Amino acid sequence: MSTRVIPLLLAIIASTTAVHGSVPIIVNTPAHQRAVMNLCTDASDQLRKGDIAGAKRNVDAALAIDPKLWPALYLRAEIFRKEGKYELAIQDCNEALRQYPGCVEAALLRADINVRLGKYAEASKEFNYLISLHPRPVTLARALSDRAWFQATCPNSSFRNGQKAIKDAKAACSIMQWKDESMIDTLAAAYAETGDFDPAARYAAQALAVKGISAQDEKVFREHLVLFQERKRFPVSQ
Numbered sequence: 001m002s003t004r005v006i007p008l009l010l011a012i013i014a015s016t017t018a019v020h021g022s023v024p025i026i027v028n029t030p031a032h033q034r035a036v037m038n039l040c041t042d043a044s045d046q047l048r049k050g051d052i053a054g055a056k057r058n059v060d061a062a063l064a065i066d067p068k069l070w071p072a073l074y075l076r077a078e079i080f081r082k083e084g085k086y087e088l089a090i091q092d093c094n095e096a097l098r099q100y101p102g103c104v105e106a107a108l109l110r111a112d113i114n115v116r117l118g119k120y121a122e123a124s125k126e127f128n129y130l131i132s133l134h135p136r137p138v139t140l141a142r143a144l145s146d147r148a149w150f151q152a153t154c155p156n157s158s159f160r161n162g163q164k165a166i167k168d169a170k171a172a173c174s175i176m177q178w179k180d181e182s183m184i185d186t187l188a189a190a191y192a193e194t195g196d197f198d199p200a201a202r203y204a205a206q207a208l209a210v211k212g213i214s215a216q217d218e219k220v221f222r223e224h225l226v227l228f229q230e231r232k233r234f235p236v237s238q
Helices: 009-017 030-048 052-065 070-082 086-099 104-116 120-132 137-153 162-175 181-194 197-209 215-229
Strands: none
Touching: 030 052, 030 070, 052 070, 070 086, 070 104, 086 104, 104 120, 104 137, 120 137, 137 162, 137 181, 162 181, 181 197, 181 215, 197 215
């Protein structure tokens, strides 16, 4: 689902710059550090608005200053994913994690890309491992929701498990106090996978009702609502 990535990167950047002793952001001067982080912040905003070209320019500029800057590597991986350049995206995820092993977002992105590449066992293993780490609540919610989406919609039916998806999605929604529209939509998909289409449609409608959702999310959620109202789950290809 194209709209569920880019989660809270600005908060990650802000928190890591506050503890630079433990995070390998290496630039020559404080002015350079501010410059690259501003470029990453701008790129993240542009990605959320769908300005891929603008985000790429800012990320390239940040990496020209510091080729090992993990937030920029993560953002470039996001750009590559959107462009369908999956192997390049995984390379940047791997390098971001090498520079900062605590970048759970990069690992989640890698899992998402592995799903797209049909590497379902690798993706499942990554989701399970990340959740076992018990990361900070917001990141844990994202990991649980991503695993729930995988369990509810994986093209390979052998990796689907609607009941586990419901459990994960409910936990994610609870952590986020039922304010995250994508996680609520994931819960809808989980119910649909079990064949329980009434709550699936209800939660899809709840996701649509969240204030401030993007036009792109609204379009996707409406498509899901129609699917569930027709008492259909996401199709399988294997």
